Amino acid sequence: MSDIVRFTTNAGRGRAVIRNGIAFFGGHVADDRTQDIRGQVTQALAKLDRSLALVGTDKTRLLSAQIWLKDITSDFAIMNDVWDAWLSPEDFPARASAQCLMGAPDCLVEIIVTAAV
Amino acid sequence: MSDIVRFTTNAGRGRAVIRNGIAFFGGHVADDRTQDIRGQVTQALAKLDRSLALVGTDKTRLLSAQIWLKDITSDFAIMNDVWDAWLSPEDFPARASAQCLMGAPDCLVEIIVTAAV
Amino acid sequence: MSDIVRFTTNAGRGRAVIRNGIAFFGGHVADDRTQDIRGQVTQALAKLDRSLALVGTDKTRLLSAQIWLKDITSDFAIMNDVWDAWLSPEDFPARASAQCLMGAPDCLVEIIVTAAV
Numbered sequence: 001m002s003d004i005v006r007f008t009t010n011a012g013r014g015r016a017v018i019r020n021g022i023a024f025f026g027g028h029v030a031d032d033r034t035q036d037i038r039g040q041v042t043q044a045l046a047k048l049d050r051s052l053a054l055v056g057t058d059k060t061r062l063l064s065a066q067i068w069l070k071d072i073t074s075d076f077a078i079m080n081d082v083w084d085a086w087l088s089p090e091d092f093p094a095r096a097s098a099q100c101l102m103g104a105p106d107c108l109v110e111i112i113v114t115a116a117v
Numbered sequence: 118m119s120d121i122v123r124f125t126t127n128a129g130r131g132r133a134v135i136r137n138g139i140a141f142f143g144g145h146v147a148d149d150r151t152q153d154i155r156g157q158v159t160q161a162l163a164k165l166d167r168s169l170a171l172v173g174t175d176k177t178r179l180l181s182a183q184i185w186l187k188d189i190t191s192d193f194a195i196m197n198d199v200w201d202a203w204l205s206p207e208d209f210p211a212r213a214s215a216q217c218l219m220g221a222p223d224c225l226v227e228i229i230v231t232a233a234v
Numbered sequence: 235m236s237d238i239v240r241f242t243t244n245a246g247r248g249r250a251v252i253r254n255g256i257a258f259f260g261g262h263v264a265d266d267r268t269q270d271i272r273g274q275v276t277q278a279l280a281k282l283d284r285s286l287a288l289v290g291t292d293k294t295r296l297l298s299a300q301i302w303l304k305d306i307t308s309d310f311a312i313m314n315d316v317w318d319a320w321l322s323p324e325d326f327p328a329r330a331s332a333q334c335l336m337g338a339p340d341c342l343v344e345i346i347v348t349a350a351v
Contacts, residue, residue: 003255004295004350006326017297017328019350020255021120021137024298027330061121063134064141066229068332076220092123094134096144096229098185099218101333103310112300112330116121116136138237138254178238180251181258183346193337209240211251213261213346215302216335233238233253 007055016055022063023055023117033106037075040108041082048111059086061116062093068110072099079109126168133172139180140172140234150223154192157225158199169232176203178233179210185227189216196226241289250289256297257289257351267340271309274342275316286349293320295350296327302344306333313343 007016017024028051030043052058067083069075076097093113102110124133126143134141145168147160169175184200186192193214210230219227241250251258262285264277286292301317303309310331327347336344 004297006324015326015328019297022139022256024328024348026328063121063136064231066330068330072218072220073222090123092132094132094141094143094229096183096185096227097220098227098334100215101306103306103331105307110330110332112328114141114298139256180238180253181348189335189337190339207240209249211249211258211260211346213300213302213344214337215344217332231258 007051016051018055018117021117023057023115025051025113025115027068027102027110027112029102029104029107029110033104033108037069037078037108038082041079044109044111045082045086048113052115055115055117057115057117060088060091062087062091063114063116065093065095066112067095067097068100068102068112069097070099070101070108072097075108124168124172126171133168135172135234138234140174140232142168142230142232144185144219144227144229146219146221146224146227150221150225154186154195154225155199158196161226161228162199162203165228165230172232172234174232174234177205177208179204179208180231180233182210182212183229184212184214185217185219185229186214187216187218187225189214192225241285250285252289252351255351257291257349259285259347259349261302261336261344261346263336263338263341263344267338267342271303271312271342272316275313278343278345279316279320282345282347289349289351291349291351294322294325296321296325297348297350299327299329300346301329301331302334302336302346303331304333304335304342306331309342
């Protein structure tokens with residue numbers, strides 16, 4: 001199965017799996033979930049940066065993103081602030097955001113992306 | 118990075134991003150969110166038609182779709198009605214639907230697709 | 235459109251659609267939704283096995299997975315138990331799990347994957 005390459009990231013069961021030049025990433029969440037939404041988004045994106053580097057790509061090569069928030073009413077604007085500071089608009093992936101509860105009850109944000117490699 | 122092509126659609130931060138013959142689209146929502154579910158699904162699909170055309174493809178070449186509804190109990194059947202009028206069964210993408218709250222509180226439906234280009 | 239291959243699986247509107255060696259699957263849910271979470275995850279995965287076989291691949295070639303649970307607080311651990319019995323760790327896809335309501339109110343779990351073919 002040499003056409004599929006799997007990496008173990010530091011995102012728990014979330015893996016990075018590569019096929020035909022596209023990397024699929026598992027959900028990335030903050031490790032310290034005592035932090036507020038700004039802290040958790042910052043941590044999740046830093047973790048994602050490391051996962052992207054692990055497979056030989058970076059945030060300028062994102063294709064798609066889903067962003068899940070525990071409380072989109074209160075946290076959407078702050079998440080966007082941190083996102084906009086992290087990524088230049090010309091590198092934006094196709095993105096969609098929704099409110100949903102995640103596996104850990106104190107998890108405020110989870111970020112799921114695909115990227116070109 | 119000529120292997121990634123990015124388009125700015127009229128879907129806010131949602132972009133269309135193309136890689137290896139697959140276009141990833143951001144979430145498409147209705148512009149006039151005073152409309153009911155039928156109106157919002159109709160508008161979102163019309164907007165998606167324009168985004169698909171922008172990247173040189175169309176609704177007969179969809180690969181996957183996620184449909185998010187604010188109230189799946191009341192709106193799932195109507196969404197399916199509009200969807201079925203829009204797309205011939207032989208062109209159906211791999212689809213999944215869920216209830217979740219989206220960024221704008223008056224948003225009743227958001228549609229996220231990939232398509233072949 | 236010979237570059238897109240569409241299969242009708244037994245997953246209702248969910249199709250399997252193949253493009254460039256990647257198969258996109260619609261959401262897989264249990265047929266007997268009187269069952270508890272363990273039963274529904276087992277059924278959904280068995281159905282997914284059949285859909286994977288239909289397009290000429292299998293569970294060792296999954297790329298990405300989203301798992302939606304009606305009640306992630308009570309059902310996440312049991313879902314993981316069944317998942318772990320089903321799939322060897324070295325074959326794990328990039329995965330993310332969220333709580334959301336699905337189209338059928340008695341649906342406890344829905345599984346959406348992509349796979350290499």
